[in-house]
Amino acid sequence: MRVLAAYGTLAAGCALAVGGCGEQSALEPRSDAARTIETLWWWMFAVACVVIGGAVVLLLIAWLWRSRPGFPLLGEREDVATGVVVLFGIGIPGVALVALFAVANFAALDETEAPNPRTTAMTIEVTGNQFWWEVRYPGTTAVTANEIHIPARTRVNVVARTNDVIHSFWVPQLNRKIDMIPGQANRVLLYADEPGRYRGQCAELCGLAHAQMGMYVYADPPDEFRAWLDRMSGPRQAPATDAARKGERVFMNEACADCHTIRGTPARGEVGPDLTHLASRSTLAALVIPNDREHLGGWITDPQDVKPGNRMPALGLSEREVADLLAYLRSLG
Numbered sequence: 238m239r240v241l242a243a244y245g246t247l248a249a250g251c252a253l254a255v256g257g258c259g260e261q262s263a264l265e266p267r268s269d270a271a272r273t274i275e276t277l278w279w280w281m282f283a284v285a286c287v288v289i290g291g292a293v294v295l296l297l298i299a300w301l302w303r304s305r306p307g308f309p310l311l312g313e314r315e316d317v318a319t320g321v322v323v324l325f326g327i328g329i330p331g332v333a334l335v336a337l338f339a340v341a342n343f344a345a346l347d348e349t350e351a352p353n354p355r356t357t358a359m360t361i362e363v364t365g366n367q368f369w370w371e372v373r374y375p376g377t378t379a380v381t382a383n384e385i386h387i388p389a390r391t392r393v394n395v396v397a398r399t400n401d402v403i404h405s406f407w408v409p410q411l412n413r414k415i416d417m418i419p420g421q422a423n424r425v426l427l428y429a430d431e432p433g434r435y436r437g438q439c440a441e442l443c444g445l446a447h448a449q450m451g452m453y454v455y456a457d458p459p460d461e462f463r464a465w466l467d468r469m470s471g472p473r474q475a476p477a478t479d480a481a482r483k484g485e486r487v488f489m490n491e492a493c494a495d496c497h498t499i500r501g502t503p504a505r506g507e508v509g510p511d512l513t514h515l516a517s518r519s520t521l522a523a524l525v526i527p528n529d530r531e532h533l534g535g536w537i538t539d540p541q542d543v544k545p546g547n548r549m550p551a552l553g554l555s556e557r558e559v560a561d562l563l564a565y566l567r568s569l570g
């Protein structure tokens with residue numbers, strides 16, 4: 238019994254580890270869709286426990302009975318032996334799999350399906366790139382990256398596309414995964430019961446930095462969200478200090494401007510994230526490092542060291558240029 242209890246604890250522990258804990262856990266749902274998925278998950282876990290428990294019990298019986306002929310209690314009858322095999326080998330797994338298939342593909346699918354756009358309050362466009370997320374708010378000029386803001390308690394229609402390979406957009410606390418497939422626009426509903434920050438992750442192997450392709454969804458109180466969107470829709474704040482002005486010149490003269498856009502300046506590159514309001518984000522490189530002066534400096538100096546495989550090259554800037562660039566980028570609130 239002790240052994241069984243130990244195995245049970247181990248199985249539950251592994252399940253929780255796989256299911257994830259805390260900020261990015263499908264077992265801490267914050268929307269109806271995610272709750273449906275959580276219920277399905279627990280049912281699958283329970284059924285899997287019964288199946289593996291049954292297998293372990295049969296193995297134990299076989300071992301304890303190994304020196305005696307026939308089944309315990311059932312004897313040596315051939316038809317009984319066949320019946321046991323059919324029941325445990327075909328009957329019970331068949332019923333369990335069909336039931337799970339029905340629940341997963343009818344009940345759970347209905348609840349988590351792409352929303353009818355007429356039932357949503359707004360649409361956002363999220364585009365996967367190796368290895369970051371671009372976020373646009375149709376009807377506004379706002380463009381941001383990796384940190385998606387939505388109003389809390391509001392149905393948001395997400396249109397998911399990709400600029401290169403297949404990615405998968407997944408915010409486990411809010412809804413199911415949705416693949417981003419070249420040439421196709423898929424949709425998924427984002428809804429959060431309450432304001433908060435929900436971590437998401439690319440869920441489709443997309444290259445070297447796949448595991449470093451995270452995102453945050455911030456569900457803001459609706460009035461805060463509108464103020465944020467207004468701020469994000471505007472051009473960059475003009476540099477106010479000498480260093481920032483010099484930094485802007487460095488940005489425009491070096492390769493930075495070829496790959497990044499800063500609205501209100503000649504920088505129109507579209508390879509990397511829009512940096513118009515870079516300083517308003519809390520992380521860099523799709524959540525790999527915090528967005529502070531020190532980490533931003535390390536990123537500019539040697540991006541491949543911070544996130545191997547990403548498409549940003551080191552430009553070999555002097556210390557002076559990096560310092561000016563930092564003053565500039567830190568001013569883009």
Ligand code: CUA
Nearest residue numbers: 404439443447
């Ligand atoms: Cu993008 Cu994995």
